[in-house]
Amino acid sequence: MSRPTYNPDPLEVLTAMFEAPCLLPAQRIVMWTYPHMVRPALSAVRHGAGDLLLALSPMNHRPLYYLVWIDSAWWPEGDDLDLDHLDEVWLALEDEFGRRERRDDGDFRRRYCWPEVDDSDGCCWRRARPEDVLSAGARRRLIPAWQERNPSGVLAAVPTYRFLTVGDTIQRGDEFVSDDCKSWEPATGIFVGMRYSTALKTMRRRTDGVKGMHDQVFRPANSVGRRPLPPL
Structure with a gap:
């Protein structure tokens, strides 16, 4: 009997190289004939089944973009993205990366x-491709070294989880079971930092994260002594 083969999603393999939430290595992107380093x-949060990688770009700050794992049921092939879920995605991104503050007159503080x-002025989105995670050159440089350091890295790209137990501290990226008992939703707001107890719904935590070589665990801009790193 032949041994079954395993063909992981290349986007799972690429994103598993980094410990999210983080900024990925810089890429050169051309927008309207002008080059930008981006x-x-x-994001570390997986929404629903978390099996479709979305590139989400705020209109005011294109070509900058977030990479977020969402439920593929939100965007069936040949159909439009279900916009009812975008608020959930933005709230999770705010928890991870902070939000730009406004003054009382509506203008921005800085x-x-x-x-x-x-x-504030909407967003645009697309299905992410491998080059949205790492450029072709970066993939050639980083993947062989990463696989050498993590021989089981390809298999580790398949998400694995454990259930939270009483007394565990709830972290960003932990998930509650949804009311339909089929999908999962991220723990946000007041739940982050709480102790898990049996009074809460069942929760899970992803356990297969692999710390990458060029990742940067992000802290909001108002954190002491931390700012996003300059482009690589």
Whole structure:
């Protein structure tokens, strides 16, 4: 009997190289004939089944974009994205990267600092491709070295989870079971930092994260001593 083969999603393999939330290595992107150096922001939260990688770009700050794992049921092939879920995605991004603050008169307090969230004028989106995670050159340089350091890295790209137990501290990226008992939703707001107890719904935590070589775990811009790193 032949041994079954395993063909992982290349986007799963690429994103597993980094410990999200983080900024990925810089890429050169041409928009309207002008080149830009962009560092995509990778979210740690998986929405629903978390089996479709979405590139989400705030209109005011294109070509900057976030990479977010969403439920493929939200965007069936040949159909439009279900916009009812975008608020959930933006709230999770705010928890991870912070939000651009406004003054009482509606103007902004300071210049924009990527990757803080500013979706005031809407957004655009697309299905992410491997080159949205790492450029072709970066893939040639980084993947062989990463696989050498993590021989089981390809298999680790398949998400694995454990259930939270009483006393665990709820972290960003942990998920509650949804009311339909089929999908999962991220823990946000007041739940992050709480102790898990049996009074809460069942929760899970992803356990297969692999720390990458060029990742940057992000802290909001108002955190002491931390700012996004300059382009690589």
